[in-house]
Amino acid sequence: xxxxxxxxxxxxxxxxxxxxxxxxxxxxxNNYAQRTMLNISSQTRTVSEVxxxxxxxxxxxFYNNKQVDLKRKVTLNxxxxxxxxx
Numbered sequence: 085x086x087x088x089x090x091x092x093x094x095x096x097x098x099x100x101x102x103x104x105x106x107x108x109x110x111x112x113x114n115n116y117a118q119r120t121m122l123n124i125s126s127q128t129r130t131v132s133e134v135x136x137x138x139x140x141x142x143x144x145x146f147y148n149n150k151q152v153d154l155k156r157k158v159t160l161n162x163x164x165x166x167x168x169x170x
Contacts (some may be wrong), residue, residue: 121164128157 122141126134132154139145 119166121166122162123164124160124162126160128159130154131156131158134158134160
């Protein structure tokens with residue numbers, strides 16, 4: 085004797101997928117980069133050097149080398165700010 089197979093309708097599958105997607109976004113909203121404060125003080129250093137210093141503090145940055153002038157000199161003074169505010 086065969087047991088009846090319970091199939092979920094497509095609308096229920098989509099609803100569950102969207103629900104779990106939003107739940108994972110809410111969980112990810114309070115992550116390391118948003119909680120960690122950054123302190124950097126630099127005088128006339130290249131953008132490449134500043135980005136390397138930030139990456140050495142356990143931040144992973146993604147940028148396009150063709151859109152960012154890595155040789156440009158910058159002065160940066162940041163105290164107790166997260167990466168998104170800087």
